[in-house]
Amino acid sequence: MSRTLFARLCAAALLFTGCWIAYTQTQAQPLTLSKVKEDLYLIEGDGGNVAVYVTSEGVILVDDKFEQDHDAIVAQVKSVTPLPVKYVLSTHHHSDHTGGNAKFLPTAEIISTANARANIVNHAQPNVAPELAPARVTFTEETAVFLGGKEVRARYFGRGHTNGDAVVYFPALRTIHTGDLMAGTTPLIDYRGGGSVVEWTKTLDAAMKWDFDTVIPGHGAVTTKAGLLTYNNNIAKLRDRAAGLIHQGKSQEDVGKVMAAEFGWGPKSMQAQWSLPGMMTELK
Numbered sequence: 001m002s003r004t005l006f007a008r009l010c011a012a013a014l015l016f017t018g019c020w021i022a023y024t025q026t027q028a029q030p031l032t033l034s035k036v037k038e039d040l041y042l043i044e045g046d047g048g049n050v051a052v053y054v055t056s057e058g059v060i061l062v063d064d065k066f067e068q069d070h071d072a073i074v075a076q077v078k079s080v081t082p083l084p085v086k087y088v089l090s091t092h093h094h095s096d097h098t099g100g101n102a103k104f105l106p107t108a109e110i111i112s113t114a115n116a117r118a119n120i121v122n123h124a125q126p127n128v129a130p131e132l133a134p135a136r137v138t139f140t141e142e143t144a145v146f147l148g149g150k151e152v153r154a155r156y157f158g159r160g161h162t163n164g165d166a167v168v169y170f171p172a173l174r175t176i177h178t179g180d181l182m183a184g185t186t187p188l189i190d191y192r193g194g195g196s197v198v199e200w201t202k203t204l205d206a207a208m209k210w211d212f213d214t215v216i217p218g219h220g221a222v223t224t225k226a227g228l229l230t231y232n233n234n235i236a237k238l239r240d241r242a243a244g245l246i247h248q249g250k251s252q253e254d255v256g257k258v259m260a261a262e263f264g265w266g267p268k269s270m271q272a273q274w275s276l277p278g279m280m281t282e283l284k
């Protein structure tokens, strides 16, 4: 295998498993900050994408990566404003999005869906160390934060990646952060965390009704509303393909082979381990 091909395969494997490398993570990757729109920045590298919204009264973050990334996140925020982080809106319970909670809690309010909080409290993601700190403030449908004359909304549209995914909306900037309802190139359905491939497309259909043109995914590059639509259509295609095979009586192994060939669910991917068995039951 050529070195380039090997590197590409490694990159693809990292993308697919990005959500789940929490407890195998030993060294923080360097973080980078880029501007998305006026007063809105993206911090990438190691764990999920962090959105930074700067206001005259402090900063609103979306997600806070792993515990080990806290200091680097704070340093990146300091490069664009001297004001402190006041709120962290959590998109869901996974440790690559909530690992920094414990370190932000003494000085910031953390807000998540009630289900995301319950998933942390009930250890829905196994083998996470250090222990995750849940949000102190929760919502079941929609909430909003108003700070320095700016507004950010967070809404639960239904199940998908988990049963507690919030989509975060910056109305003045016509931008959303999807959490892992969009992540990488293929969906990871966390059945242990209440995810559903059947509900996922309905959840994104509902989110698409918001007025926006820019999308920050949970992992991967910033995209457009059209990019999110393409991603959602691919989930529908994957779901229908799997359902067709399952209704023909195909085994999990056979369905897995098709998912690997057509949707990038390689045998070592987290999708093969965490999504395939649950999908066999859900789509029966």
Ligand SMILES: [Zn+2]
Residues within 6 Å of the ligand: 019, 092, 094, 161, 180
């Ligand atoms: Zn996730």
